Amino acid sequence: MLLLTIALILFPLAFLDKAFTDKTKKYIVFAFCVLFTVLGSVRWNTGTDWDAYYYGFLSADSLDYVLYSPYAFEKGFGLLNFIILNYFNSYTVFLLVFTFITVFLKYKVITHKIFLNYALFSLFAYYCIFIGDIVATRQSMAVSITLFSTLFIIRKKLVWFILTVILASSIHRSAIVFIVAYPLFNYDFRQKTLILIYFIGLTLGLIFQQVGVSSFNIPFISSFESLSTYSDKISGYSETGQVSYGKASEGLLMMLGYIKSILIMLPVLYLHKNQKNIYTRLLNLLVFGSLVYFTLGAISSDFKRLNAYFSVYEILVIPYFIYSLKNKNTRYLLILFFCLILFNRVYSAIYNFWDLYHPFLTIFDSNNYRINV
Secondary structure (H helix, E strand, O other): OHHHHHHHHHHHHHHOOOOOOHHHHHHHHHHHHHHHHHHHHHEOOOOOOHHHHHHHHHHOOOHHHHHHOOOOOOHHHHHHHHHHHHHOOOHHHHHHHHHHHHHHHHHHHHOOOOOHHHHHHHHHHHHHHHHHHOOOOHHHHHHHHHHHOHHHHHOOOHHHHHHHHHHHHHHOHHHHHHHHHHHHHOOOOOHHHHHHHHHHHHHHHHHHHHHOOOOOOOHHHHOOHHHHHHHHHHHHHHHOOOOOOOOOOHHHHHHHHHHHHHHHHHHHHHOOOOOOOHHHHHHHHHHHHHHHHHHHHHHOHHHHHHHHHHHOOHHHHHHHHHHOOOOHHHHHHHHHHHHHHHHHHHHHHHHHOHHHHOOOOEOOOOOOOOOOO
Protein backbone atom coordinates (compact mmCIF):
# COMPACT_ATOMS: atom_id res chain seq x y z
CA MET A 1 0.00 0.00 0.00
CA LEU A 2 1.68 3.19 -1.25
CA LEU A 3 0.66 5.62 1.50
CA LEU A 4 1.71 3.27 4.31
CA THR A 5 4.97 2.47 2.54
CA ILE A 6 5.91 6.15 2.58
CA ALA A 7 5.25 6.26 6.33
CA LEU A 8 7.56 3.25 6.83
CA ILE A 9 10.31 4.95 4.79
CA LEU A 10 10.00 8.12 6.87
CA PHE A 11 9.94 6.23 10.20
CA PRO A 12 13.75 5.82 10.62
CA LEU A 13 14.38 9.43 9.55
CA ALA A 14 12.59 10.60 12.69
CA PHE A 15 15.59 9.32 14.70
CA LEU A 16 18.25 11.08 12.60
CA ASP A 17 17.92 14.80 13.27
CA LYS A 18 21.30 14.77 15.03
CA ALA A 19 22.94 12.77 12.22
CA PHE A 20 22.55 15.33 9.43
CA THR A 21 23.44 18.96 8.93
CA ASP A 22 20.64 21.51 8.68
CA LYS A 23 21.35 21.91 4.96
CA THR A 24 21.00 18.17 4.35
CA LYS A 25 17.81 17.99 6.40
CA LYS A 26 16.35 20.80 4.33
CA TYR A 27 17.12 18.87 1.13
CA ILE A 28 15.51 15.72 2.53
CA VAL A 29 12.34 17.54 3.59
CA PHE A 30 12.22 19.28 0.20
CA ALA A 31 12.52 15.99 -1.69
CA PHE A 32 9.67 14.37 0.22
CA CYS A 33 7.48 17.47 -0.10
CA VAL A 34 8.00 17.35 -3.87
CA LEU A 35 6.93 13.69 -3.76
CA PHE A 36 3.82 14.59 -1.74
CA THR A 37 2.94 17.33 -4.25
CA VAL A 38 3.37 15.08 -7.27
CA LEU A 39 1.28 12.28 -5.78
CA GLY A 40 -1.41 14.75 -4.69
CA SER A 41 -1.50 16.19 -8.20
CA VAL A 42 -1.81 12.97 -10.22
CA ARG A 43 -4.26 11.10 -7.97
CA TRP A 44 -7.65 10.32 -9.41
CA ASN A 45 -10.71 9.01 -7.60
CA THR A 46 -8.50 8.69 -4.53
CA GLY A 47 -9.18 10.33 -1.19
CA THR A 48 -12.15 11.28 0.94
CA ASP A 49 -14.94 13.41 -0.54
CA TRP A 50 -13.52 13.04 -4.06
CA ASP A 51 -16.92 13.25 -5.76
CA ALA A 52 -17.95 16.36 -3.83
CA TYR A 53 -14.70 18.20 -4.59
CA TYR A 54 -14.72 17.19 -8.25
CA TYR A 55 -18.35 18.23 -8.59
CA GLY A 56 -17.55 21.51 -6.81
CA PHE A 57 -14.75 22.17 -9.31
CA LEU A 58 -16.98 21.50 -12.33
CA SER A 59 -19.76 23.64 -10.84
CA ALA A 60 -17.51 26.67 -10.29
CA ASP A 61 -18.06 27.87 -13.85
CA SER A 62 -19.50 31.24 -12.91
CA LEU A 63 -18.86 33.88 -10.28
CA ASP A 64 -22.55 33.87 -9.40
CA TYR A 65 -22.33 30.23 -8.34
CA VAL A 66 -19.06 30.73 -6.43
CA LEU A 67 -20.24 33.83 -4.58
CA TYR A 68 -23.94 33.23 -4.02
CA SER A 69 -24.86 29.53 -4.30
CA PRO A 70 -25.75 27.90 -0.96
CA TYR A 71 -24.12 24.71 -2.26
CA ALA A 72 -20.78 26.31 -3.10
CA PHE A 73 -17.68 25.99 -0.97
CA GLU A 74 -16.20 29.00 0.83
CA LYS A 75 -15.52 31.93 -1.47
CA GLY A 76 -11.73 31.79 -1.43
CA PHE A 77 -11.71 28.10 -2.25
CA GLY A 78 -14.47 28.64 -4.81
CA LEU A 79 -12.50 31.39 -6.56
CA LEU A 80 -9.46 29.11 -6.80
CA ASN A 81 -11.70 26.51 -8.48
CA PHE A 82 -13.24 29.17 -10.75
CA ILE A 83 -9.89 30.56 -11.94
CA ILE A 84 -8.35 27.18 -12.77
CA LEU A 85 -11.53 25.83 -14.37
CA ASN A 86 -11.83 28.85 -16.66
CA TYR A 87 -8.14 29.12 -17.57
CA PHE A 88 -7.08 25.48 -17.70
CA ASN A 89 -10.29 23.41 -17.51
CA SER A 90 -8.32 20.65 -15.80
CA TYR A 91 -8.94 19.17 -12.37
CA THR A 92 -5.38 17.80 -12.37
CA VAL A 93 -4.03 21.35 -12.72
CA PHE A 94 -6.28 22.36 -9.84
CA LEU A 95 -4.91 19.51 -7.70
CA LEU A 96 -1.36 20.55 -8.61
CA VAL A 97 -1.90 24.16 -7.50
CA PHE A 98 -3.96 23.18 -4.47
CA THR A 99 -1.52 20.52 -3.24
CA PHE A 100 1.53 22.69 -3.93
CA ILE A 101 0.21 25.57 -1.81
CA THR A 102 -0.87 23.25 1.01
CA VAL A 103 2.44 21.36 1.15
CA PHE A 104 4.69 24.36 0.46
CA LEU A 105 3.40 26.41 3.39
CA LYS A 106 4.06 23.55 5.81
CA TYR A 107 7.48 23.02 4.23
CA LYS A 108 8.35 26.69 4.82
CA VAL A 109 7.50 26.40 8.51
CA ILE A 110 9.19 23.03 9.12
CA THR A 111 12.42 24.18 7.44
CA HIS A 112 12.41 27.66 8.94
CA LYS A 113 15.59 28.38 10.89
CA ILE A 114 13.60 28.40 14.16
CA PHE A 115 12.36 24.83 13.67
CA LEU A 116 15.00 23.27 11.41
CA ASN A 117 16.83 21.49 14.26
CA TYR A 118 14.05 18.90 14.44
CA ALA A 119 12.93 18.94 10.79
CA LEU A 120 13.14 15.19 10.15
CA PHE A 121 10.96 14.28 13.11
CA SER A 122 8.60 17.08 12.09
CA LEU A 123 8.47 15.66 8.56
CA PHE A 124 7.49 12.23 9.86
CA ALA A 125 4.89 13.75 12.21
CA TYR A 126 3.54 15.91 9.38
CA TYR A 127 3.10 12.87 7.16
CA CYS A 128 1.42 10.80 9.86
CA ILE A 129 -1.03 13.54 10.84
CA PHE A 130 -1.89 14.83 7.35
CA ILE A 131 -0.77 11.94 5.09
CA GLY A 132 1.59 14.54 3.66
CA ASP A 133 -1.42 16.43 2.26
CA ILE A 134 -1.37 13.96 -0.64
CA VAL A 135 -5.13 13.60 -0.18
CA ALA A 136 -5.67 17.09 1.19
CA THR A 137 -9.03 18.75 1.75
CA ARG A 138 -9.70 22.47 1.89
CA GLN A 139 -9.29 22.41 5.68
CA SER A 140 -5.79 21.04 5.10
CA MET A 141 -5.01 24.17 3.09
CA ALA A 142 -6.59 26.39 5.76
CA VAL A 143 -4.43 24.69 8.41
CA SER A 144 -1.33 25.29 6.27
CA ILE A 145 -2.19 28.98 6.04
CA THR A 146 -2.77 29.37 9.78
CA LEU A 147 0.40 27.40 10.51
CA PHE A 148 2.33 29.78 8.26
CA SER A 149 0.83 32.70 10.18
CA THR A 150 2.84 31.45 13.18
CA LEU A 151 5.81 33.31 11.70
CA PHE A 152 3.81 36.54 11.90
CA ILE A 153 2.84 35.79 15.51
CA ILE A 154 6.48 35.24 16.46
CA ARG A 155 7.49 38.51 14.75
CA LYS A 156 4.55 40.32 16.39
CA LYS A 157 3.06 41.38 13.04
CA LEU A 158 -0.58 41.52 14.13
CA VAL A 159 -2.01 42.98 10.91
CA TRP A 160 -0.38 40.32 8.75
CA PHE A 161 -1.56 37.64 11.17
CA ILE A 162 -5.18 38.87 10.98
CA LEU A 163 -5.06 39.04 7.17
CA THR A 164 -3.70 35.51 7.04
CA VAL A 165 -6.48 34.18 9.28
CA ILE A 166 -9.07 35.94 7.09
CA LEU A 167 -7.51 34.29 4.03
CA ALA A 168 -7.62 30.88 5.74
CA SER A 169 -11.26 31.47 6.66
CA SER A 170 -12.06 32.08 2.99
CA ILE A 171 -10.81 28.55 2.32
CA HIS A 172 -12.54 26.92 5.32
CA ARG A 173 -14.67 29.12 7.55
CA SER A 174 -13.73 27.21 10.70
CA ALA A 175 -10.25 28.78 10.50
CA ILE A 176 -11.65 31.94 12.12
CA VAL A 177 -11.25 30.17 15.48
CA PHE A 178 -7.48 30.60 15.08
CA ILE A 179 -7.79 34.33 15.75
CA VAL A 180 -7.31 33.53 19.46
CA ALA A 181 -3.81 32.20 18.74
CA TYR A 182 -2.18 35.63 18.89
CA PRO A 183 -3.04 36.46 22.51
CA LEU A 184 -2.61 32.83 23.61
CA PHE A 185 0.91 32.68 22.19
CA ASN A 186 1.92 35.89 23.89
CA TYR A 187 0.93 34.75 27.37
CA ASP A 188 3.31 32.83 29.63
CA PHE A 189 1.36 30.00 31.29
CA ARG A 190 3.05 28.06 34.04
CA GLN A 191 3.30 24.29 33.75
CA LYS A 192 0.73 23.70 36.51
CA THR A 193 -1.75 26.07 34.85
CA LEU A 194 -1.50 24.28 31.50
CA ILE A 195 -1.96 20.89 33.17
CA LEU A 196 -4.98 22.21 35.08
CA ILE A 197 -6.58 23.63 31.90
CA TYR A 198 -5.97 20.36 30.09
CA PHE A 199 -7.60 18.23 32.79
CA ILE A 200 -10.53 20.65 33.17
CA GLY A 201 -11.20 20.26 29.45
CA LEU A 202 -10.86 16.48 29.65
CA THR A 203 -13.25 16.30 32.63
CA LEU A 204 -15.83 18.60 31.04
CA GLY A 205 -15.70 16.60 27.83
CA LEU A 206 -16.38 13.34 29.65
CA ILE A 207 -19.23 14.93 31.63
CA PHE A 208 -20.81 16.42 28.49
CA GLN A 209 -20.71 13.03 26.78
CA GLN A 210 -22.25 11.24 29.74
CA VAL A 211 -25.18 13.66 30.09
CA GLY A 212 -25.73 13.89 26.34
CA VAL A 213 -25.13 17.61 25.96
CA SER A 214 -25.46 19.02 22.44
CA SER A 215 -25.37 22.44 20.81
CA PHE A 216 -29.15 22.27 20.52
CA ASN A 217 -29.78 22.24 24.27
CA ILE A 218 -27.17 24.84 25.31
CA PRO A 219 -28.51 28.33 24.57
CA PHE A 220 -25.10 29.86 25.30
CA ILE A 221 -23.47 27.81 22.54
CA SER A 222 -26.28 28.06 20.01
CA SER A 223 -26.38 31.83 20.42
CA PHE A 224 -22.99 32.19 18.75
CA GLU A 225 -23.70 32.91 15.10
CA SER A 226 -20.30 31.68 13.92
CA LEU A 227 -20.73 28.28 15.57
CA SER A 228 -24.32 28.06 14.38
CA THR A 229 -23.28 28.89 10.82
CA TYR A 230 -20.48 26.35 10.92
CA SER A 231 -22.87 23.66 12.18
CA ASP A 232 -25.40 24.53 9.49
CA LYS A 233 -22.70 24.36 6.85
CA ILE A 234 -21.59 20.93 8.05
CA SER A 235 -25.19 19.72 7.93
CA GLY A 236 -25.48 20.98 4.37
CA TYR A 237 -22.27 19.22 3.38
CA SER A 238 -23.49 15.99 4.95
CA GLU A 239 -26.72 16.14 2.96
CA THR A 240 -24.84 16.60 -0.32
CA GLY A 241 -22.19 13.98 0.48
CA GLN A 242 -19.37 16.44 1.13
CA VAL A 243 -18.43 15.03 4.54
CA SER A 244 -17.15 11.51 5.17
CA TYR A 245 -16.57 9.83 8.51
CA GLY A 246 -15.21 6.45 7.44
CA LYS A 247 -15.79 2.98 8.87
CA ALA A 248 -15.31 3.71 12.57
CA SER A 249 -18.25 4.78 14.71
CA GLU A 250 -18.39 8.27 16.15
CA GLY A 251 -18.07 6.94 19.71
CA LEU A 252 -15.00 4.85 18.87
CA LEU A 253 -13.33 7.78 17.11
CA MET A 254 -13.97 10.00 20.14
CA MET A 255 -12.52 7.42 22.53
CA LEU A 256 -9.42 6.92 20.37
CA GLY A 257 -9.05 10.70 20.15
CA TYR A 258 -9.03 10.98 23.95
CA ILE A 259 -6.43 8.22 24.28
CA LYS A 260 -4.21 9.75 21.60
CA SER A 261 -4.42 13.16 23.22
CA ILE A 262 -3.52 11.83 26.66
CA LEU A 263 -0.57 9.79 25.36
CA ILE A 264 0.85 12.81 23.55
CA MET A 265 0.00 15.70 25.84
CA LEU A 266 0.90 14.29 29.25
CA PRO A 267 4.59 13.58 28.43
CA VAL A 268 4.91 16.96 26.70
CA LEU A 269 3.30 18.81 29.61
CA TYR A 270 5.57 16.95 32.03
CA LEU A 271 8.65 18.05 30.06
CA HIS A 272 7.52 21.69 30.10
CA LYS A 273 9.48 22.43 33.31
CA ASN A 274 8.32 26.08 33.31
CA GLN A 275 10.58 26.95 30.39
CA LYS A 276 9.91 30.20 28.51
CA ASN A 277 10.51 30.09 24.77
CA ILE A 278 8.71 29.81 21.44
CA TYR A 279 7.97 26.11 21.90
CA THR A 280 6.36 26.50 25.31
CA ARG A 281 4.18 29.25 23.88
CA LEU A 282 3.17 26.97 21.03
CA LEU A 283 2.26 24.47 23.73
CA ASN A 284 -0.34 27.03 24.87
CA LEU A 285 -2.03 26.56 21.50
CA LEU A 286 -1.90 22.78 21.79
CA VAL A 287 -3.57 22.88 25.21
CA PHE A 288 -6.24 25.27 23.96
CA GLY A 289 -6.88 22.96 21.00
CA SER A 290 -7.33 20.06 23.43
CA LEU A 291 -9.81 22.16 25.40
CA VAL A 292 -11.78 22.80 22.20
CA TYR A 293 -11.61 19.13 21.23
CA PHE A 294 -12.84 17.86 24.59
CA THR A 295 -15.61 20.40 25.25
CA LEU A 296 -16.99 21.46 21.87
CA GLY A 297 -16.26 18.02 20.43
CA ALA A 298 -18.46 16.45 23.10
CA ILE A 299 -21.23 18.91 22.29
CA SER A 300 -21.07 18.22 18.55
CA SER A 301 -18.62 15.82 16.91
CA ASP A 302 -18.23 18.15 13.94
CA PHE A 303 -16.64 20.78 16.21
CA LYS A 304 -13.69 18.42 16.80
CA ARG A 305 -12.41 19.66 13.46
CA LEU A 306 -11.71 23.04 15.03
CA ASN A 307 -8.84 21.42 16.92
CA ALA A 308 -6.95 20.87 13.66
CA TYR A 309 -5.69 24.47 13.68
CA PHE A 310 -4.00 23.86 17.03
CA SER A 311 -3.08 20.16 17.00
CA VAL A 312 -0.88 20.80 13.95
CA TYR A 313 1.70 22.21 16.39
CA GLU A 314 2.40 18.66 17.52
CA ILE A 315 4.78 18.44 14.56
CA LEU A 316 6.88 21.27 16.04
CA VAL A 317 6.42 20.96 19.80
CA ILE A 318 6.91 17.22 20.33
CA PRO A 319 10.45 17.03 18.88
CA TYR A 320 11.61 20.06 20.85
CA PHE A 321 10.62 18.57 24.19
CA ILE A 322 12.07 15.18 23.22
CA TYR A 323 15.44 16.69 22.38
CA SER A 324 15.41 18.77 25.55
CA LEU A 325 16.23 15.50 27.35
CA LYS A 326 19.93 15.11 28.04
CA ASN A 327 19.88 11.33 28.49
CA LYS A 328 20.32 9.89 24.99
CA ASN A 329 18.73 6.51 25.78
CA THR A 330 15.63 8.12 27.27
CA ARG A 331 15.44 10.50 24.33
CA TYR A 332 15.45 7.74 21.71
CA LEU A 333 12.97 5.64 23.67
CA LEU A 334 10.67 8.64 23.73
CA ILE A 335 11.16 9.17 19.99
CA LEU A 336 10.19 5.53 19.44
CA PHE A 337 7.16 5.97 21.71
CA PHE A 338 5.88 9.01 19.82
CA CYS A 339 6.72 7.51 16.43
CA LEU A 340 4.62 4.44 17.20
CA ILE A 341 1.71 6.67 18.24
CA LEU A 342 2.05 8.75 15.08
CA PHE A 343 2.36 5.69 12.84
CA ASN A 344 -0.75 4.23 14.42
CA ARG A 345 -2.47 7.51 13.63
CA VAL A 346 -1.69 7.39 9.91
CA TYR A 347 -2.49 3.67 9.77
CA SER A 348 -5.87 4.27 11.43
CA ALA A 349 -6.65 7.19 9.11
CA ILE A 350 -5.89 5.12 6.03
CA TYR A 351 -7.65 1.98 7.29
CA ASN A 352 -10.75 3.98 8.16
CA PHE A 353 -11.04 4.98 4.49
CA TRP A 354 -9.27 1.96 3.01
CA ASP A 355 -11.59 1.67 0.01
CA LEU A 356 -10.87 5.29 -0.90
CA TYR A 357 -7.07 5.07 -0.56
CA HIS A 358 -6.32 1.59 -1.86
CA PRO A 359 -5.44 1.12 -4.59
CA PHE A 360 -3.91 4.58 -5.06
CA LEU A 361 -5.41 5.45 -8.43
CA THR A 362 -3.80 8.08 -10.68
CA ILE A 363 -4.44 9.77 -14.02
CA PHE A 364 -2.01 7.25 -15.54
CA ASP A 365 -4.21 4.26 -14.67
CA SER A 366 -6.30 3.15 -17.64
CA ASN A 367 -9.00 1.97 -15.24
CA ASN A 368 -9.10 4.76 -12.64
CA TYR A 369 -12.68 4.58 -11.48
CA ARG A 370 -13.54 3.16 -8.08
CA ILE A 371 -16.41 0.81 -7.34
CA ASN A 372 -17.79 1.00 -3.80
CA VAL A 373 -19.41 -2.26 -2.76
